[in-house]
Amino acid sequence: MKKEEKLVQIKNLTKDLSESSNFYLADIAGLDSKSTLDLRRACFKANIRMSVVKNTLLQKAMDESEKEFGDLKSVLKGNTSLMFSDKENIPAKLIRDFRKKSDKPILKAAFIGESVYIGDDKIDILANLKSKEELIGEIISLLKSPINNVISSLSSSKFKITSIIKKLSEKSEK
Helix, strand or coil, X not given: CCHXXXXXXXXXXXXXHHHCCEEEEXXXXXXXXXXXXXXXXXXXXXXXXXXXXXXXXXXHHHHHCCCCCHHHHHHCCCCEXXXXXXXXXXXXXXXXXXXXXXXXXXXXXXXXXCEEEECHHHHHHHHCCCCHHHHHHHHHHHHHXXXXXXXXXXXXXXXXXHHHHHHHHHHHHX
């Protein structure tokens, strides 16, 4: 690869890293061509952009980026695949499900928001993370719950309230 090509690739990686708040680093070395194709198809269906990158170019892109990646550089050894996704937990779920058929991919690390997760033992934690939309939905339903209880209580006893008011108004007229 020529120096100009490397510079272009570093520039593109830097842009991707700067614009993305979630990405995963995985090792897919040893997958045969059919399994690799299946993994790429699964990534495409899950709206995950996956690419195999050179560790030195990725490290230079991390250095040029304005973000702090913590210990992510320490896992840049061997084969590295980069997975970008808008949803925090989708790549972890894909990796976990794909490993039911194969022993790869192995999670090296993940960058979620501003948090760094290192090691394959974090796959279940990452897969169970809730997305921002899911958390907002849960908060809204928690906030709506007391209001719904009051409304249902009032609506179920509306006949009681109206009858009490009616009787009170009848007594006051007499």
